[in-house]
Amino acid sequence: MYTYDEFDHALVRERTEQFRGQVARRLSGELTEDAFKPLRLMNGLYLQLHAYMLRVAIPYGTFSSNQLRQLAMIARKYDRGYGHFTTRQNIQFNWPKLSDVPDILDDLADVEMHAIQTSGNCIRNVTADQFAGVIADEVDDSRVWAEIVRQWSTFHPEFAYLPRKFKFAFSASEHDRAAVRFHDIGVIVKRNAEGDLGFQIMVGGGLGRTPMIAKTIRRFLPAQHLLSYIEAILRVYNLIGRRDNKYKARIKILVHELGIDELSGLVETEWERIRESDLKLPDTEIQRIREQFAPPEYEDLNDDDPAFVAHRFEDHEFARWVTTNVVAHKQPGYSIATISLKPEGGVPGDVTADQMEVLAGLGDQYSLGELRATHEQNVVLPNVKQVDLYDLWMALKAEDLGTANLGLVSDIIVCPGMDYCGLATARSIPVAQRISRRFADLDRQLDIGEMKLKISGCINACGHHHIGHIGILGVDRKGEEYYQITLGGSAGEDATVGSIIGPALPSDDVVDGFETLIGTYLDLREEGERFLDTYRRVGLAPFKAALYQETLHAAA
Amino acid sequence: MPLLKSGKLVDDPWAHWDDDQSESPEGPVIVSLKRWRDDKSQLLARGTPLGLKLSSEQTPGEVHEDLQHFDVIALDFPAFTDGRSYSNARRLRQRYGYKGEVRAVGEVLRDQYLAFARCGFDALEVSDDETEEGYQAAISAISTPFQPGLDKTQTAMSLRQRRMRA
Amino acid sequence: MTLQVITANGLADGLVVYQTMDDSWCSLIQDAEVIDGDGDMQNRLARAKVAEDNQVVVGVYEIEVMEGEGCIRPVRLRERIRAFGPTSHPEFGRGAPPEEKSATTTPR
Numbered sequence: 031m032y033t034y035d036e037f038d039h040a041l042v043r044e045r046t047e048q049f050r051g052q053v054a055r056r057l058s059g060e061l062t063e064d065a066f067k068p069l070r071l072m073n074g075l076y077l078q079l080h081a082y083m084l085r086v087a088i089p090y091g092t093f094s095s096n097q098l099r100q101l102a103m104i105a106r107k108y109d110r111g112y113g114h115f116t117t118r119q120n121i122q123f124n125w126p127k128l129s130d131v132p133d134i135l136d137d138l139a140d141v142e143m144h145a146i147q148t149s150g151n152c153i154r155n156v157t158a159d160q161f162a163g164v165i166a167d168e169v170d171d172s173r174v175w176a177e178i179v180r181q182w183s184t185f186h187p188e189f190a191y192l193p194r195k196f197k198f199a200f201s202a203s204e205h206d207r208a209a210v211r212f213h214d215i216g217v218i219v220k221r222n223a224e225g226d227l228g229f230q231i232m233v234g235g236g237l238g239r240t241p242m243i244a245k246t247i248r249r250f251l252p253a254q255h256l257l258s259y260i261e262a263i264l265r266v267y268n269l270i271g272r273r274d275n276k277y278k279a280r281i282k283i284l285v286h287e288l289g290i291d292e293l294s295g296l297v298e299t300e301w302e303r304i305r306e307s308d309l310k311l312p313d314t315e316i317q318r319i320r321e322q323f324a325p326p327e328y329e330d331l332n333d334d335d336p337a338f339v340a341h342r343f344e345d346h347e348f349a350r351w352v353t354t355n356v357v358a359h360k361q362p363g364y365s366i367a368t369i370s371l372k373p374e375g376g377v378p379g380d381v382t383a384d385q386m387e388v389l390a391g392l393g394d395q396y397s398l399g400e401l402r403a404t405h406e407q408n409v410v411l412p413n414v415k416q417v418d419l420y421d422l423w424m425a426l427k428a429e430d431l432g433t434a435n436l437g438l439v440s441d442i443i444v445c446p447g448m449d450y451c452g453l454a455t456a457r458s459i460p461v462a463q464r465i466s467r468r469f470a471d472l473d474r475q476l477d478i479g480e481m482k483l484k485i486s487g488c489i490n491a492c493g494h495h496h497i498g499h500i501g502i503l504g505v506d507r508k509g510e511e512y513y514q515i516t517l518g519g520s521a522g523e524d525a526t527v528g529s530i531i532g533p534a535l536p537s538d539d540v541v542d543g544f545e546t547l548i549g550t551y552l553d554l555r556e557e558g559e560r561f562l563d564t565y566r567r568v569g570l571a572p573f574k575a576a577l578y579q580e581t582l583h584a585a586a
Numbered sequence: 587m588p589l590l591k592s593g594k595l596v597d598d599p600w601a602h603w604d605d606d607q608s609e610s611p612e613g614p615v616i617v618s619l620k621r622w623r624d625d626k627s628q629l630l631a632r633g634t635p636l637g638l639k640l641s642s643e644q645t646p647g648e649v650h651e652d653l654q655h656f657d658v659i660a661l662d663f664p665a666f667t668d669g670r671s672y673s674n675a676r677r678l679r680q681r682y683g684y685k686g687e688v689r690a691v692g693e694v695l696r697d698q699y700l701a702f703a704r705c706g707f708d709a710l711e712v713s714d715d716e717t718e719e720g721y722q723a724a725i726s727a728i729s730t731p732f733q734p735g736l737d738k739t740q741t742a743m744s745l746r747q748r749r750m751r752a
Numbered sequence: 753m754t755l756q757v758i759t760a761n762g763l764a765d766g767l768v769v770y771q772t773m774d775d776s777w778c779s780l781i782q783d784a785e786v787i788d789g790d791g792d793m794q795n796r797l798a799r800a801k802v803a804e805d806n807q808v809v810v811g812v813y814e815i816e817v818m819e820g821e822g823c824i825r826p827v828r829l830r831e832r833i834r835a836f837g838p839t840s841h842p843e844f845g846r847g848a849p850p851e852e853k854s855a856t857t858t859p860r
Contacts, residue, residue, distance in 0.1 A: 048728070182732060
């Protein structure tokens with residue numbers, strides 16, 4: 031993974047000092063809240079319902095055991111002993127004191143971490159495929175390019191006060207595990223017919239109040255032009271993105287209102303002027319970054335290690351976890367293990383300081399010291415030898431980290447909702463917990479099969495409900511919590527925005543309603559169909575009929 | 587208002603001739619794009635240096651053929667959170683090669699001085715209590731930038747490239 | 753008769769606070785001053801803004817409450833969560849009265 035040199039170290043130290051000064055000026059009154067708020071947001075510090083919240087960046091989701099140990103220390107020393115993994119591969123702390131944040135940033139800088147630009151109307155954390163570098167189906171390690179963009183975007187002086195936040199995501203595979211089509215700029219790393227490396231650039235994806243799928247602005251951009259091209263896009267957006275209405279200020283609205291062709295013309299005109307500037311990437315720089323992501327020293331092993339195979343045969347529970355949570359590594363004899371942070375009835379994405387320490391130890395012992403955060407709020411150990419999987423799983427189980435539910439009903443993606451967030455209109459976590467408990471039986475979950483359930487506590491959609499196979503959106507009806515259900519969303523290369531099924535359900539009915547929808551799928555499905563497949567075949571009508579008929583009967 | 591010009595607090599030789607003032611101030615004046623368009627020949631006939639103020643909704647492209655008439659271009663920040671003028675400053679310098687003074691006016695606060703410098707601003711209309719020390723502290727907050735800018739600081743990439751060649 | 757209290761967050765620690773009768777700030781809503789009537793509210797808000805201007809608190813605003821069984825509860829669920837703690841993490845609860853505990857305990 032990327033290791034800081036003296037320039038990177040200086041950057042985070044200087045930023046910490048700068049923020050320390052800003053906090054002091056705020057506490058003394060020299061800075062008003064109005065002047066301070068954008069500054070603290072640009073350092074990832076929100077003020078929420080109960081306390082401040084600090085969002086720590088995990089660039090493209092890659093972090094080390096050492097970093098995780100430091101996060102555990104920070105959770106204990108400054109917070110309430112836990113952290114929360116987000117839907118953008120970051121981790122957040124819910125209870126820091128403003129007066130402690132400069133010290134927290136110093137402690138983060140000690141392990142090459144920071145909270146720079148994890149909020150605010152600027153370029154946010156660059157996310158990427160959580161399996162980058164270790165999965166066979168990728169064209170290149172997308173983190174090389176994500177890191178290049180990350181550095182370019184850090185304290186970019188021209189783009190600190192954009193119309194709104196700006197999010198990048200990278201993928202290098204036909205299988206889009208990074209939801210690139212739902213980002214402001216989504217980048218797919220690919221090769222052209224000549225075998226040259228370059229990018230498909232997509233623009234204007236997003237969720238929130240107006241979910242939209244990104245449109246391709248450039249089919250193939252040669253690699254050395256990455257920064258100049260995206261700078262051209264950002265400059266055009268900065269100048270003509272709407273600033274009159276916060277809910278119409280993302281670039282997706284600009285794409286929608288101008289049309290992709292006109293926007294593309296403006297970008298190309300700008301790009302022409304800057305294409306040959308210092309933004310052009312020299313091969314030596316690309317190489318320097320690429321070397322930072324060189325594969326580790328793998329051992330020369332074979333697939334289907336006999337001990338692993340035997341355990342799988344003998345231990346049904348282990349076999350089940352391998353089926354759901356483990357995928358093949360591109361290196362023979364290795365595997366990629368996803369650790370579920372969704373235990374039965376738990377708060378999805380939460381991890382205690384104790385669990386962080388155990389995970390860090392397991393990362394050292396079994397994953398060459400490296401871990402990944404996923405946008406589905408789980409953690410990956412990307413370099414596990416097959417022969418070690420059984421011991422790993424036993425250790426995970428002991429910490430309530432061994433739930434074999436990846437991609438199943440209880441692997442729920444959920445925002446903090448009204449339990450924490452000042453923007454929320456309803457609670458979301460309790461709904462996730464209730465559904466998780468209702469469907470606790472893993473055999474039942476396996477029978478249901480792949481189900482991406484995503485829950486948001488308000489229309490800002492931080493729980494990504496629009497792109498859930500089933501999405502649940504919490505709304506406020508005369509002070510009561512109601513839940514609107516959408517069906518058929520998908521985050522991947524088959525990008526789809528879900529359709530609203532009908533009127534929102536009262537809180538008391540939402541779990542039953544969800545169960546009815548699952549039951550309808552089970553009744554209608556054909557051989558080999560996931561929920562999403564059945565829905566795409568039969569449409570909304572049978573689900574709607576089942577859901578509201580049931581409700582009518584219940585009320586009668 | 588005090589003027590910070592290349593880091594020094596100086597007397598500002600320029601006066602803003604606002605649209606709602608019928609009488610022009612003496613000496614060098616900065617006018618709006620509207621006044622320039624309405625009264626171009628009279629303004630040129632004044633014989634004094636001229637400056638142009640652009641709102642954050644206007645772009646240098648609208649007046650790029652006339653830039654040679656202006657010794658100063660003032661770019662407005664109606665709120666410090668309106669970041670359009672950063673891009674306008676970049677365009678002025680890079681696309682149109684403007685060599686005169688580029689000045690930030692409006693809500694010009696210390697925590698944005700570094701961004702101004704790196705986007706090509708060389709003058710700032712600041713609040714009464716601002717100091718040169720405050721300016722220096724603000725612009726030296728981050729020593730090595732990670733993207734090309736218009737001040738003279740070497741980027742991390744160029745320093746690393748140089749080191750690799752050595 | 754609308755009953756209200758004034759709330760904010762502590763500037764340095766971010767924690768939820770309520771204004772008390774003597775212009776101080778407390779963390780439990782039960783200790784807050786209940787204001788009854790617009791005239792008093794304007795006056796009390798003005799005192800609260802002083803605390804904001806002096807970097808004691810941030811984000812002052814008023815909320816509606818109801819009084820019953822000798823305890824104060826905000827009317828809005830959002831404010832009840834602020835007052836009594838996140839329902840997702842009951843270990844961080846603060847002084848929730850019995851009615852609150854049953855109201856926000858989620859059904860299965």
